[in-house]
Amino acid sequence: MIAFRDILIFAGLAALAAAVIASLFPAGEGASPVPACSDCAFKLTGGYWIRQYGNYASLYLGTREVARYGWAYRADEGRPLKIGENATCSPAMYLWVFGGVAYVSCDGSSPRFGRDVLGPKLPFVNITTSSDWRSCTYTYRFDANLTERYVVTVDVYDEEGRLVFSGTTTIPGSVSFSIPMAGVYRVHIYAPPLLDEWHTLIARISITDLVRAQVFTSNNTEDLRPSTSLKIFDLTNYWKKGYTSVTVQVNPAGASYTLSAPTGAFADFLLAWEDCHNCDPTNGALYIDEVWRITFTQYIVLTRISSQGGYWHEVYVLDGQAYNLPGRKTLIWTWNKEGPKYNSFTVPWFVTTVWFESPDSTMNARATFIKVC
Amino acid sequence: MWSLAYGLIALAVVAFVVLYAAAHAPNFKTVNLADQLYGAKKWLAEYLPSFPKVDVKSRFRVFVNVVRVVKANATAYDYVAKQWVTFPVYLPVGYRLERAGESVVYQVYLNVTRCRNATLQGGTAAMLYEVELKHSLDPLPWLEVYAAVPRNITQYYSWLYNYYTVSRRSPAVGLALSVDANVGFMELVKVEWALVHNATSGVTMLYVAAPPSALYILVVDYPLKVPLACPQRR
Numbered sequence: 001m002i003a004f005r006d007i008l009i010f011a012g013l014a015a016l017a018a019a020v021i022a023s024l025f026p027a028g029e030g031a032s033p034v035p036a037c038s039d040c041a042f043k044l045t046g047g048y049w050i051r052q053y054g055n056y057a058s059l060y061l062g063t064r065e066v067a068r069y070g071w072a073y074r075a076d077e078g079r080p081l082k083i084g085e086n087a088t089c090s091p092a093m094y095l096w097v098f099g100g101v102a103y104v105s106c107d108g109s110s111p112r113f114g115r116d117v118l119g120p121k122l123p124f125v126n127i128t129t130s131s132d133w134r135s136c137t138y139t140y141r142f143d144a145n146l147t148e149r150y151v152v153t154v155d156v157y158d159e160e161g162r163l164v165f166s167g168t169t170t171i172p173g174s175v176s177f178s179i180p181m182a183g184v185y186r187v188h189i190y191a192p193p194l195l196d197e198w199h200t201l202i203a204r205i206s207i208t209d210l211v212r213a214q215v216f217t218s219n220n221t222e223d224l225r226p227s228t229s230l231k232i233f234d235l236t237n238y239w240k241k242g243y244t245s246v247t248v249q250v251n252p253a254g255a256s257y258t259l260s261a262p263t264g265a266f267a268d269f270l271l272a273w274e275d276c277h278n279c280d281p282t283n284g285a286l287y288i289d290e291v292w293r294i295t296f297t298q299y300i301v302l303t304r305i306s307s308q309g310g311y312w313h314e315v316y317v318l319d320g321q322a323y324n325l326p327g328r329k330t331l332i333w334t335w336n337k338e339g340p341k342y343n344s345f346t347v348p349w350f351v352t353t354v355w356f357e358s359p360d361s362t363m364n365a366r367a368t369f370i371k372v373c
Numbered sequence: 374m375w376s377l378a379y380g381l382i383a384l385a386v387v388a389f390v391v392l393y394a395a396a397h398a399p400n401f402k403t404v405n406l407a408d409q410l411y412g413a414k415k416w417l418a419e420y421l422p423s424f425p426k427v428d429v430k431s432r433f434r435v436f437v438n439v440v441r442v443v444k445a446n447a448t449a450y451d452y453v454a455k456q457w458v459t460f461p462v463y464l465p466v467g468y469r470l471e472r473a474g475e476s477v478v479y480q481v482y483l484n485v486t487r488c489r490n491a492t493l494q495g496g497t498a499a500m501l502y503e504v505e506l507k508h509s510l511d512p513l514p515w516l517e518v519y520a521a522v523p524r525n526i527t528q529y530y531s532w533l534y535n536y537y538t539v540s541r542r543s544p545a546v547g548l549a550l551s552v553d554a555n556v557g558f559m560e561l562v563k564v565e566w567a568l569v570h571n572a573t574s575g576v577t578m579l580y581v582a583a584p585p586s587a588l589y590i591l592v593v594d595y596p597l598k599v600p601l602a603c604p605q606r607r
Contacts, residue, residue, distance in 0.1 A: 010378045014385040021386060022393075035399030042401035096404060096476070113406065114478030114509035118469055122435040124425065 034059060034066045041096045041110070049088035050104055052081035057102060059095075069097065075105035078112060125152075125171060125195055134350045135298055136203050136266060136373040137178040140189065142171045152191035156201075159183050159240070179203040179373060182236050182267040182296075202372075205267045205296060207232065209353065209368040219249040223286055226277045230356060230365035231287055233270040235259065248272075251286035257305055259293065266296040266371065273365060275311045275358035290315060290335070290356055296371055300347040302354070304333060312337040316355040318368075319347050329355065409474030410510075414597040416472050417479070421599070422548045424470075426463055433467055433484075441467030441484065442545060443604045449534035450527055460537050462530075463545040464602035465589070480509035481599075483579075483592060488603035493582060502590055504579040504601060506568070516594055518566040518579075520587035521547065521559035529558040529588070547589045547600025555600070561591065 057072035089106035103111040213230035313335035321327035442463035467484035491501040
């Protein structure tokens with residue numbers, strides 16, 4: 001039966017035998033053998049040195065010649081050794097061999113093949129811009145062929161010349177900022193002495209696909225039937241100018257709606273719709289059958305302000321969109337009939353379409369709102 | 374029991390020999406210059422269409438990995454609006470390219486200095502391109518030059534116009550999207566070329582005799598394909 005003690009003894013004996021055998025080798029010789037290869041790189045430790053002769057170069061270990069090469073070059077300078085010149089490195093020599101020619105390097109840096117034919121190579125910076133439409137976040141990416149680190153500053157000014165964002169990064173790097181409100185912005189990018197550029201950013205709501213709808217930026221009291229049943233009033237500029245509330249007149253009778261400034265809105269619109277092409281007289285209740293407000297924040301919020309009239313109404317929005325998925329035309333409000341009654345509805349997307357419909361289909365209107373950043 | 378002891382000792386001997394051999398065997402790293410060179414050229418080929426385009430000569434002289442271009446107008450047929458349109462394009466006329474592998478520095482400088490009509494010996498007309506060529510490595514025995522003759526120039530420019538309407542940036546002839554995408558519209562004709570080295574100035578000129586109908590020439594240092602156009606024409 002082998003006891004644990006016996007195993008210990010055997011292991012000790014084994015170690016002793018290994019030590020004895022090891023001592024028989026030329027211990028501590030310290031020099032690594034030279035591989036015979038081409039198109040290769042290796043490291044030699046020990047007293048290796050190279051001497052250049054008239055038609056070949058010899059690699060010596062001490063006084064013993066161990067290899068011959070066609071010629072020897074210094075890898076760092078790229079110059080060949082002169083005849084009779086020696087090259088040595090301590091503690092280690094790095095040798096590259098290509099086609100029988102040796103390149104000697106002391107610090108392990110590779111020799112470079114290829115002359116410089118281009119001359120000056122000034123730095124340049126590549127600026128790429130990307131944006132996220134939902135949050136209206138812009139990212140400026142800076143890439144360059146620089147060896148030093150430069151700090152680049154990005155300043156963003158609004159239409160009034162006010163600084164709305166300032167950020168710095170080092171190249172390569174990126175700066176991100178979000179645009180708070182629709183408008184035209186000037187972006188100043190500077191990193192002296194490399195860069196001093198101005199860019200223009202336009203963040204806005206694009207209103208397209210208009211059916212019997214028209215966009216106004218101030219009061220409109222005209223009777224525009226039959227071509228226009230939906231008046232869209234763009235209020236964004238008033239909020240930008242710092243108004244706390246705005247009164248919008250929508251028809252000849254002077255019907256008006258007073259709206260107070262939304263907080264943190266990207267854009268804001270009042271929608272005023274007429275449901276009938278001949279019933280409401282010019283001085284009567286025009287363009288007030290459905291009055292809605294559409295406010296863009298990170299999402300799109302629709303709020304009902306007023307409804308009236310004898311016809312039934314249906315208000316639809318395009319909802320339920322996601323990446324690569326189409327939205328659904330969703331009924332959110334009905335008047336004078338059974339159906340959903342949302343006084344407020346949120347579309348968690350950056351684009352939507354609004355429909356207003358009534359029994360008088362010649363007044364049905366539609367508009368698509370797209371946040372463009 | 375003693376056989377086990379001998380076994381352990383033998384094991385120690387074997388382990389020692391293996392470790393000693395492993396530690397002292399000549400070991401080296403292979404360095405493949407051809408692969409490095411291929412990698413450098415492939416990288417340049419891949420990024421060529423996205424390199425900055427400069428139309429100012431002073432900038433071309435100091436930047437690296439840039440394309441010198443000349444602005445020109447092209448006429449295309451807009452299939453959507455059903456009318457002829459004129460839009461700006463860039464003609465690539467020079468390159469300063471550099472990419473370094475671990476041990477290889479690949480640099481190439483190409484610049485069209487002149488482009489003129491010439492008559493070949495057989496009496497055929499040709500467009501003679503004079504291209505300045507500097508190369509960091511020794512002359513290029515593998516250099517190939519093709520002339521790109523458009524199969525249907527209207528179709529090609531209409532394709533470029535599409536690209537222009539989408540990106541709102543002037544496309545470069547031969548470089549829009551990718552070099553191969555442009556080549557798809559072209560008949561590539563192998564052309565005669567000559568390298569002439571002037572020992573006094575140290576400049577090598579590449580002379581290319583292309584058919585007059587060629588839109589540009591394609592200098593191929595495989596896998597790098599570089600389109601060069603005539604600065605004065607079209």
